[in-house]
Amino acid sequence: MNTFRKLVEKRIDNNLIETEILEQIILKSGGVLREAIRIMNQCCSECLVLIRMEPEQTNIKINKDILDTALRELRNDMARPLSNNEYKLLTTIYHKFNPDDESDQDQFLDLLHNVYILEYINDNLWYDLHPIVIYLLNRKGYLLES
Structure with a gap:
C-alpha cells in the first residue's frame, strides 16, 4: 500500500x-x-x-x-465484451484460483492479458480476479451461495 x-x-x-x-x-x-x-x-x-x-x-x-x-x-x-462462457471461467478461477482444464486456454489467456484475471507468484503460481470483475460476478449472480 x-x-x-x-x-x-x-x-x-x-x-x-x-x-x-x-x-x-x-x-x-x-x-x-x-x-x-x-x-x-x-x-x-x-x-x-x-x-x-x-x-x-x-x-x-x-x-x-x-x-x-x-x-x-x-x-x-x-x-461489455464478456460472454457467458467467460463469466463461467472467471467464476471457476474465483473459487479455485486456477482454470479447470486446458480447453479454455485461449479464453483464459485473453482474460489474463486484458487484466480480468490477475497472476500472482509466491511459493506457487495462482490466479485471482480483478476486484472490478468480482463485483461484476456478484452483480450477475455467479457468486451467490447455494
Whole structure:
C-alpha cells in the first residue's frame, strides 16, 4: 500500500484526493500498478467534466462520488465484451484460483492479458480476479451461495 501511495503522490497532489479514497483506489487495482493508474486517470477525467460544467468551482477533489462514477465507467467497459462462457471461467478461477482444464486456454489467456484475471507468484503460481470483475460476478449472480 505504501509503495502505491508514494507512486500516486508523485503523480497527483495530496490536496486533490481524499486519503481514504486513495486507499480504495489502491485496493480496487488488485495490486496492479497499471490498474491503479487507470482508475486514477478515470477519476481525473471525471474531475475535468465537473470543472468544465462549473469552471468557477476551485475546490474539486477526488472523493467517493467521483471514484464511484469512475469505477462504474470502468465496470461497464470491462463488462461489455464478456460472454457467458467467460463469466463461467472467471467464476471457476474465483473459487479455485486456477482454470479447470486446458480447453479454455485461449479464453483464459485473453482474460489474463486484458487484466480480468490477475497472476500472482509466491511459493506457487495462482490466479485471482480483478476486484472490478468480482463485483461484476456478484452483480450477475455467479457468486451467490447455494
